Structures are given as structure tokens and as C-alpha cells.
Amino acid sequence: MAFHYPNGRKYVSKNSEAIQRSIKKSSFSNRGKTLEDDLNDTNEYYAANGIAIVHKKPTPIQIVDVHYPKRSAAVIKEAYFKQASTTDYNGVYKGKHLDFEAKETQNPTSFPLKNFHEHQIQHMESIAQQGGIAFVIIRFSKTDEIYLMESEHLTKFWKRMIEGGRKSITKTEVESCSKQISLGFHPRIDYIKVIDSILGSFPKGSL
Numbered sequence: 001m002a003f004h005y006p007n008g009r010k011y012v013s014k015n016s017e018a019i020q021r022s023i024k025k026s027s028f029s030n031r032g033k034t035l036e037d038d039l040n041d042t043n044e045y046y047a048a049n050g051i052a053i054v055h056k057k058p059t060p061i062q063i064v065d066v067h068y069p070k071r072s073a074a075v076i077k078e079a080y081f082k083q084a085s086t087t088d089y090n091g092v093y094k095g096k097h098l099d100f101e102a103k104e105t106q107n108p109t110s111f112p113l114k115n116f117h118e119h120q121i122q123h124m125e126s127i128a129q130q131g132g133i134a135f136v137i138i139r140f141s142k143t144d145e146i147y148l149m150e151s152e153h154l155t156k157f158w159k160r161m162i163e164g165g166r167k168s169i170t171k172t173e174v175e176s177c178s179k180q181i182s183l184g185f186h187p188r189i190d191y192i193k194v195i196d197s198i199l200g201s202f203p204k205g206s207l
Helices: 014-020 035-048 118-129 151-162 171-177 192-200
Strands: 002-004 053-056 061-070 073-081 089-093 096-105 110-112 133-140 145-150 168-170 179-181
Touching: 035 053, 035 089, 035 096, 035 133, 096 110, 096 118, 096 192, 110 171, 118 133, 118 151, 133 151, 133 192, 145 151, 145 171, 168 171, 179 192
Parallel strands: 002 073, 096 133
Antiparallel strands: 053 089, 061 073, 089 096, 110 168, 133 145, 145 179
8 A cells, every 4th residue: 555745755653764764873772763663562551550651642534545445345545644634642641731842953063944844833832831841852863862842942943934934943053952861761751850840940830
């Protein structure tokens, strides 16, 4: 069955891409793993240990070609991944709604804003306005550095771009307004530690 992205480009499975890519040097805790893989492992650890419940949202699919070899069976021949309307992950921790996007880049000095869509920025703004915690987890793949940036900072850089400014966030800017997350074993990307620091900064009585 053939899958395509919204722009028409044919989808290639991660397994196929992994075979084509050369093996990268990496830490013991992250060999061959993508950011999504590590976050999924982390969320499974959180759920199994009663820490938090966070799920990755399924990517919506539009089916365009279906064959019916039998009356009782249908075979999907072609489908397209539709553009997601919100973010990658959501869940709950200590009674707070978590909503976040996960992105990685091969660029060692900046993070391209083209990785986001306008509706995702607006969605995260809405979550924050309702008292939820919205953020983005960014990985610089070449150096295996991971940062958590709250949505208010991402929105600032997005608006700068819309107003004619640079189309990326420099690595220095990421470091200045984000918290770095060290890679571990269990969990792999312990972002809840950063969430705890964010909750600690909330005014008393707001939780």
C-alpha cells in the first residue's frame, strides 16, 4: 500500500530510511533512536510507573484508493497522511494538561521554524491561555542535545519571523530560553523534571 504526505511526496518507512542512512555515533542510551522513539519509550515508562499519562496522537489518514477483491474484504491501495491539526503529544500530569510538539534538526547552529505550522502555534497558545502547559521538545541531532522550550518563547520567535525577521531560532537563543534535558536510560528523555520546575514557578493557588 502506498502512503503519501500532504505535499504528495511518497512516504518511506523509518525502517527503510534507517537502512539507507549510515550508522551515527551516539550515546549508549540513544543508538539508532529517533526523538519520537525516545519520547514514546519515556511515556511508556511514565505510564508504567504511575508518573504521567501522555500519548502520541495518531496521524490522520485520507484513503484515496480502495480495492474490493472480495465482497467481505477491502484492500487499501493508496492513502495520504493529512496535515495534523494540533500537536504530536498530549496528556496529564499532576492535574495539568500537557500538550507538546517534538522536533529534531540536523542543523547544529539553529532550529528552522519551517518545522512548525501556523495552526500548531495557535493551538499551543490556546492551551497556555486555558492554564495548560504547552511546549516543544527540540533535539539537535548532530550533538544529541535536547531542549524543552515553553510555547510563549516559541510564539515570540514565530512572530518575529512573520514580521520579516529570521526564519530560524539560533542555538544560542534556544539555550537562553529553554531547559536542557540530559539523555538517560530509564526514562530516556525525562522531560517531567522540567515540567516540575515550570509548575514550581506557577503562582500559589493557580494549580
